[in-house]
Amino acid sequence: MIAALHTIFKKHPVICTDSRNITPNCIFFALKGENFNGNIYAEEALKKGASYAIIDEAAHQSSDNMILVENVLETLQKLANYHRHQLNIPIISLTGSNGKTTTKELINVVLAKKFQTTATKGNLNNHIGVPLTLLSMNSETEIGIVEMGANHQKEIAFLSSIAEPDYGYITNFGKAHLEGFGGVEGVIKGKSELYDYLKANDKFIFVNNDDPKQVERTQDANQYTFGSTDTSTITIQFIEANPMVHVQVKDTKIRSQLIGAYNFSNIAVAIAIGTYFKVDLSDIKDAIESYIPSNNRSQIILKESNKIILDAYNANPTSMKAALDNFSNLTDTSKIAFLGDMFELGPTATEEHQHINDYAASLQIDTIYLIGEHFNSTEDKHNNIHIYKSFESLKQNFPKVKNSTLLIKGSRGMALERILELL
DSSP states (O other), X not given: OHHHHHHHHHHSOOEEOOXXXXXXXXXXXXXXXXXXXXXXXXXXXXXXXXXXXXXXXXXXXXXXXXXXXXXXXXXXXXXXXXXXXXXXXXXXXXXXXXXXXXXHHHHHHHHTTTSOEEEOOTTOOSTTHHHHHHHTOOTTOSEEEEEOOOSSTTHHHHHHHHHOOSEEEEOOXXXXXXXXXXXXXXXXXXXXXXXXXXXXXXXXXXXETTOHHHHHHTTTSEEEEEXXXXXXXXXXXXXXXXXXXXXXXXXXXXXXXXXXXXXXXXXXXXHHHHHHTTOOHHHHHHHHHHOOOOTXXXXXXXXXXEEEEEEOSOOOHHHHHHHHHHHHHOOXXXXXXXXXXXXXXXXXXXXXXXXXXXXXXXXXXXXEEEESHHHHTSOOOOTTEEEESSHHHHHHTOOOOOSOEEEEEOOGGGOGGGGXXXX
């Protein structure tokens, strides 16, 4: 069944999963969720130009171009895995608590200097996004780069069984999705499922030698290491982050357009992977120096008399602390932080938000605004901290801000980029 479907896919190599975004001659996969049923829209998809619709409810089968399967999602995943085997190319997979998407983008721009690459678009990194990424690769693709996200145990193991990566990298283990993983140890176990797959299948791991937890988890693996010490396969030195990260490899200095020392390892692994795949160092330098972050990820924005560090794509206790450390170390005169709630922390939410409250107050930051219900439940005991239960409450009491450097960071659901409209 999957082989026959793949033959159809080769003639119609575009997958659509949303009937509102049908492209001519695509294959529509009628996925289902809690609040939608794609089977209902299969006929509409064909009328809009889809060549085939894959459905799993016989009641909606009204055309020979509707292919009835037992489960549409499972069929999509099996097709992606089958396609992955036909490609016969190296696949690099990465996961981790923080920095996945930025790291993926950096690896992609570096490898694209020498190879035809296909990488995960945006953060399509789940049980649907990974199959779609694999199915977006074609005969011209020479290296595939697959980002994997997870918020519970066994998810990375499952995604690895679909993508079957040849190479892997874990950015870090942090306090992200604690609710689903069941604490930090659960995060480490869940993310390490990528290592488990790679080691079990005698594949290759890129290891950050400066991260003891990664070193510990990869001791018995085929590996290529990078870090600031001479014991690494490739030595990469951190120069500064004020605010942009500058690094050095051999005699080459690379001046990135990424802010924050926390981006050093993201840049370093892109250099390491590029070197492993024999991309010329001058091309690696050019790729990294030309990369400009977007989508609310560590963007520098100048507005009126203010400089804004917009990092409002997501947040967890680990990434929040790293952003605050970097912000505190900046030499700017007036510094103001706007911090939004961090989600998916489960029963530790109040404790983790209180830690950030106290930690932020202890740093070299003039004024700190905490926004959201979780922060509102913390104890207000610092003179430089102002707490607002909601964005609307902040909006009603928004301060006059001039000649300052601002940090804006919070979980995606807080949408703190709205602060830009208030300045």
